[in-house]
Amino acid sequence: MIAQPKAPRNAKTQVKRDRIVDAAMRQFAEQGYQGAKVEDIAAELGIAKGSIFQHFGSKAGLFLQAYKRAVLLLPSWQDAPDDVRSEGFFATVRFWLDRTEHLIKEDWIPNRVVLIGNYGTDLVLKREINRWLVSEDPYGTLEFVEWGQQRGEVRTDVDLEIIVSMVDWLSNSLQDALVTEELDPGLFHRLANQPERQRMRVEHFETLLESALAAPVADSPAP
Amino acid sequence: MIAQPKAPRNAKTQVKRDRIVDAAMRQFAEQGYQGAKVEDIAAELGIAKGSIFQHFGSKAGLFLQAYKRAVLLLPSWQDAPDDVRSEGFFATVRFWLDRTEHLIKEDWIPNRVVLIGNYGTDLVLKREINRWLVSEDPYGTLEFVEWGQQRGEVRTDVDLEIIVSMVDWLSNSLQDALVTEELDPGLFHRLANQPERQRMRVEHFETLLESALAAPVADSPAP
């Protein structure tokens, strides 16, 4: 169990913690979890290393806060523009998946921190992260899938939570592969110079996802 | 880049390395990556810590070997019994997914090591692992999917590699969730006392996977 910082009485304290978390995000993003040194973060802020431990208990505790902040900085499913949402669930999915690379470049630091949290720390931390993700649902996947069901686009014949998990798993895997060479099973970075084929693969992926989740249509004739 | 051990001239050396990797697997499985101490591994074998570094260069190098060994100890898709395979691609998928928990208990150590390699080390190591997984395909997913296509069960209208990745991603995610509390988004461990609902969820998952990948049938009437 990783200690959480207790709520500060003072508003000033909160500001300071935010500054630390901010610097930590940058360091973790740039150096990785192991590579980031608590001392460097302290030095960057001109404070004593001890202070950081005072506030966050441990390096893992600090990372956890950085991770949470990072996730909250990223868009949730329902943050798509209205005109996209009005086209429905799968259009929204496509919207986000198509914009993956773009988004990552815009928000490099939080994305990197999230990535590190997902794959590059250790299982104790991962457990804590997972609990939080489940309890907070910061990407709003649950709500999003329910919305898709209400629109009649998403199937309702299997457990909701399975669908939610599938969306999470697949979108994560795809985005990670698209964006980070470390995690790409050769789908995209091998084709770095063929953006057309990359696009095609994302489309194929979207096709598969839709096949998996779409509500069965009453015998619409295939073309 | 993580140094690989160079091939030993001596057969005896190989035996010794195997012993080290063996002990390392146990320690990593039981203590986690950070928790496992090189010194403990050496002590367990009654050798000097320096020797381990001699052979494997670094803790990460040792882990990499342990990981590879662990993966090779696990069954590949095509290792299903003949009577299952004769029922086809999706039957084989179901066979493995249904046996997940059982398998993990049988092969706890390699499974745990693989898990740690997948989520609990760092991105440098992860990259190395990924390269290896892609180049070796130790689970034979590529071959397996091609086999499914040849049988006419798996769709052929999207890139093969996308399908392969999807199978890998989803089966990994499901198995991890089923088996390790740390990674379960509440799908299974929250229902620990309701094995029936757990089974049902696995079935639902299989349904989704099949919907995603199945070759389109020539307008079979839905019930």
Add this chain to the structure above:
DNA sequence: AGGCTAGTATGACCTGGGGTCAGTCACTAG
């Protein structure tokens, strides 16, 4: 046998960085 070389083993040693803690400071309340 007797060197010669290359690979292997050793354990004392080094070092960096996470984590601790006793003491100090700064703010607020009474």
Add this chain to the structure above:
DNA sequence: CTAGTGACTGACCCCAGGTCATACTAGCCT
């Protein structure tokens, strides 16, 4: 002004990954 609380500090501890000079062993050539 004083007491009390929380924040801050920096010197310190110590563990565990990694290094290295030295010693050993096994094959091999002459």
